[in-house]
Amino acid sequence: MATKTEPTLADIEAARERIAHHARVTPVYGSETLLRESGRPTLLKAENLQRTGSFKIRGAMNRLATLTAEERDAGVVAASAGNHGQAVAWAARELGVHATVFMPEDAPMAKVEPTLTYGAEIVLGGAGFDAALAEAQERVAESGATFVHAFEDELVIAGQGTLGLEIADQLPEVGTVLIPVGGGGLAAGISIALRALRPKTRLVGVEVRRDGYTIADGIAVKVPGELTMSILQQNLDEVVTVNDEQISAAITLLLERSKLLVEGAGAVGVAALLSGEVGGKGSVCAVLSGGNIDPTTLISVLRHGLTLAGRYLVMRTRLVDRPGELIKLTRLVAQQRCNIVQIEHRREGVTLEVADVGVDLTVVTRNEEHCQQLIALREQNGFPVQRLG
Amino acid sequence: MATKTEPTLADIEAARERIAHHARVTPVYGSETLLRESGRPTLLKAENLQRTGSFKIRGAMNRLATLTAEERDAGVVAASAGNHGQAVAWAARELGVHATVFMPEDAPMAKVEPTLTYGAEIVLGGAGFDAALAEAQERVAESGATFVHAFEDELVIAGQGTLGLEIADQLPEVGTVLIPVGGGGLAAGISIALRALRPKTRLVGVEVRRDGYTIADGIAVKVPGELTMSILQQNLDEVVTVNDEQISAAITLLLERSKLLVEGAGAVGVAALLSGEVGGKGSVCAVLSGGNIDPTTLISVLRHGLTLAGRYLVMRTRLVDRPGELIKLTRLVAQQRCNIVQIEHRREGVTLEVADVGVDLTVVTRNEEHCQQLIALREQNGFPVQRLG
Numbered sequence: 202m203a204t205k206t207e208p209t210l211a212d213i214e215a216a217r218e219r220i221a222h223h224a225r226v227t228p229v230y231g232s233e234t235l236l237r238e239s240g241r242p243t244l245l246k247a248e249n250l251q252r253t254g255s256f257k258i259r260g261a262m263n264r265l266a267t268l269t270a271e272e273r274d275a276g277v278v279a280a281s282a283g284n285h286g287q288a289v290a291w292a293a294r295e296l297g298v299h300a301t302v303f304m305p306e307d308a309p310m311a312k313v314e315p316t317l318t319y320g321a322e323i324v325l326g327g328a329g330f331d332a333a334l335a336e337a338q339e340r341v342a343e344s345g346a347t348f349v350h351a352f353e354d355e356l357v358i359a360g361q362g363t364l365g366l367e368i369a370d371q372l373p374e375v376g377t378v379l380i381p382v383g384g385g386g387l388a389a390g391i392s393i394a395l396r397a398l399r400p401k402t403r404l405v406g407v408e409v410r411r412d413g414y415t416i417a418d419g420i421a422v423k424v425p426g427e428l429t430m431s432i433l434q435q436n437l438d439e440v441v442t443v444n445d446e447q448i449s450a451a452i453t454l455l456l457e458r459s460k461l462l463v464e465g466a467g468a469v470g471v472a473a474l475l476s477g478e479v480g481g482k483g484s485v486c487a488v489l490s491g492g493n494i495d496p497t498t499l500i501s502v503l504r505h506g507l508t509l510a511g512r513y514l515v516m517r518t519r520l521v522d523r524p525g526e527l528i529k530l531t532r533l534v535a536q537q538r539c540n541i542v543q544i545e546h547r548r549e550g551v552t553l554e555v556a557d558v559g560v561d562l563t564v565v566t567r568n569e570e571h572c573q574q575l576i577a578l579r580e581q582n583g584f585p586v587q588r589l590g
Numbered sequence: 591m592a593t594k595t596e597p598t599l600a601d602i603e604a605a606r607e608r609i610a611h612h613a614r615v616t617p618v619y620g621s622e623t624l625l626r627e628s629g630r631p632t633l634l635k636a637e638n639l640q641r642t643g644s645f646k647i648r649g650a651m652n653r654l655a656t657l658t659a660e661e662r663d664a665g666v667v668a669a670s671a672g673n674h675g676q677a678v679a680w681a682a683r684e685l686g687v688h689a690t691v692f693m694p695e696d697a698p699m700a701k702v703e704p705t706l707t708y709g710a711e712i713v714l715g716g717a718g719f720d721a722a723l724a725e726a727q728e729r730v731a732e733s734g735a736t737f738v739h740a741f742e743d744e745l746v747i748a749g750q751g752t753l754g755l756e757i758a759d760q761l762p763e764v765g766t767v768l769i770p771v772g773g774g775g776l777a778a779g780i781s782i783a784l785r786a787l788r789p790k791t792r793l794v795g796v797e798v799r800r801d802g803y804t805i806a807d808g809i810a811v812k813v814p815g816e817l818t819m820s821i822l823q824q825n826l827d828e829v830v831t832v833n834d835e836q837i838s839a840a841i842t843l844l845l846e847r848s849k850l851l852v853e854g855a856g857a858v859g860v861a862a863l864l865s866g867e868v869g870g871k872g873s874v875c876a877v878l879s880g881g882n883i884d885p886t887t888l889i890s891v892l893r894h895g896l897t898l899a900g901r902y903l904v905m906r907t908r909l910v911d912r913p914g915e916l917i918k919l920t921r922l923v924a925q926q927r928c929n930i931v932q933i934e935h936r937r938e939g940v941t942l943e944v945a946d947v948g949v950d951l952t953v954v955t956r957n958e959e960h961c962q963q964l965i966a967l968r969e970q971n972g973f974p975v976q977r978l979g
Contacts (some may be wrong), residue, residue: 228639230639233707249615249849250848310901310956310957311846318626387908431915453885456885458704460638460850461851462848462850462851496892496901497901497902497929497931497954503967507885512886526606540886551716567698568699571699573679
């Protein structure tokens with residue numbers, strides 16, 4: 202493979218021309234809640250509202266738009282169970298090119314279905330991403346199709362850099378920009394654009410802690426490539442790492458207060474801001490890089506976020522096993538205007554007396570104060586309470 | 591009270607000037623998914639991204655901006671546990687006016703907290719909305735503050751009408767506009783603007799079925815006022831009614847595919863479109879009027895929507911009560927690459943043999959086909975399955 206060189210501002214400007222009729226210029230929104238919570242004016246670059254739900258079409262479109270007629274006829278291949286696969290499928294359809302996307306066999310439906318809808322051929326197979334990648338490369342070798350890498354490619358990086366041009370236009374005065382880092386293509390592209398146009402802006406990469414499962418699956422399994430790493434080392438002022446707990450809180454806040462659905466990888470900038478570990482002063486722009494979160498994951502994230510905020514209360518109590526006792530208990534809950542989400546009786550367990558029954562209750566509460574009131578009311582009425590969440 | 595007269599296009603244009611530095615011009619997004627599902631090009635007016643999360647600040651700001659200096663000093667009063675209360679609180683803060691918002695005592699925290707954050711005084715009391723309204727009117731009588739009605743007010747209607755001016759600018763060619771109808775202020779305002787500027791556009795009001803509880807709480811408890819009703823009767827071509835099932839599906843689709851969080855009342859237009867009952871042909875604009883849905887409600891809506899789409903499977907099965915049986919069962923689930931969300935053992939119940947135990951399993955599935963495969967696999971292996979959802 203030929204040595205790859207860093208794209209320049211001119212390359213990024215050329216990319217902007219190429220993708221102009223395809224990609225959206227995504228909006229920027231201020232967030233009062235984040236100003237209050239972080240003490241810094243916060244602007245959200247809502248790239249989750251991009252077509253296909255992520256920034257990836259900028260790079261994919263720039264790559265595909267520069268194929269020769271012959272290359273277009275031979276089609277393109279990608280290996281991805283995520284945003285890159287959707288982006289390549291979408292860009293290929295826009296340009297009338299055949300795309301084949303290789304995915305691991307248990308890729309979630311929420312990813313498979315849109316990619317299919319954009320008209321790509323999908324090959325499900327292999328036990329994980331590496332197997333899918335190997336199959337993709339085999340296909341490329343056999344067929345002469347062009348492999349589209351998710352980040353280690355000058356044209357892809359230049360395409361992602363167009364997001365940096367938009368930030369330079371929309372927020373000429375912003376002090377700090379927070380950019381998610383997975384493979385590093387987005388951060389590399391944005392940093393080249395902003396280093397050239399806004400040399401004083403502080404550029405912060407945000408990574409997710411790489412230890413096992415994370416909800417930021419879009420950036421979790423990747424490490425920057427050789428080219429992207431070299432660009433990031435030159436251009437980033439700082440790298441901050443966040444964990445799933447912080448990301449969950451950020452997703453919940455963005456959804457509830459800004460009405461924006463943001464995936465784990467897209468919420469890391471806000472998570473970093475809320476952690477207090479972002480250096481510098483003054484205004485901050487967080488790049489919300491995508492919104493493709495699986496709804497079942499979203500439900501778990503919201504439940505967790507709401508429990509942390511005292512808006513769900515899970516508690517275990519004991520009552521004597523005779524008619525009427527449960528009525529007393531539920532009356533106390535109703536008296537506090539709480540809605541019961543789940544109720545469970547337990548008869549087995551060493552902590553229970555013979556004539557006792559254990560009851561686990563999950564209720565919707567207003568806030569931590571409300572939880573405390575409910576617990577106190579129950580204890581005053583003779584029901585011991587153990588808080589589980 | 592003086593007889594109210596209908597606002598004119600000029601009143602709405604004046605309102606646009608007044609609110610220009612406060613309200614956002616919200617974006618419009620096309621939706622491929624809705625084009626595919628409805629057969630009509632569909633544009634989403636994303637007013638859920640308005641400040642405070644709903645269109646209500648347009649009317650509230652226009653009303654407050656026209657108060658005399660003396661009236662401003664006396665403050666404003668509103669009765670609302672919802673978007674109108676937040677909007678009045680927000681507009682009052684923008685203009686440095688004192689606002690008091692009366693709410694029923696069990697108003698959800700998701701509504702109380704933002705209103706507090708905007709600096710309004712909140713009076714919680716009374717068993718329902720009517721009690722809060724009576725208290726608000728009492729306060730007005732005592733204090734000389736101005737009561738801001740949520741819809742039955744020329745200036746409020748003119749303010750909401752600015753959304754119609756934006757549609758005329760952003761979508762000059764659109765064939766049909768779908769507008770939620772609760773109190774009717776939004777639909778009245780938009781219809782006046784569009785009747786004047788785009789006389790050929792088909793205007794459709796969308797109501798929620800008014801029989802008990804609904805997730806479209808923003809428009810559920812209201813009926814149009816005398817003034818708004820008279821405007822709607824002149825201007826609307828059609829009124830369509832939708833139910834909670836349709837609204838849930840619309841909320842889930844908008845969130846998952848467009849990354850937009852939309853409340854029940856804001857999703858009725860899309861629900862109507864998907865019902866196939868909207869008349870006319872060609873392109874459609876659905877006004878997504880707000881995004882203030884309680885997260886606990888959202889979780890229920892998503893669970894329901896996913897179950898309908900075959901992406902959750904709830905099933906009851908029986909196994910012999912001896913060690914190792916549950917392993918067999920869960921191995922079959924793992925073999926189908928399904929994630930278990932919840933598992934429950936039952937030993938009581940007339941449908942069980944003495945030595946049997948009932949097991950209720952909730953698993954994440956890909957789609958209906960995947961559900962069927964899982965059920966078949968279990969039945970082949972001797973586990974009878976009763977589907978619960």
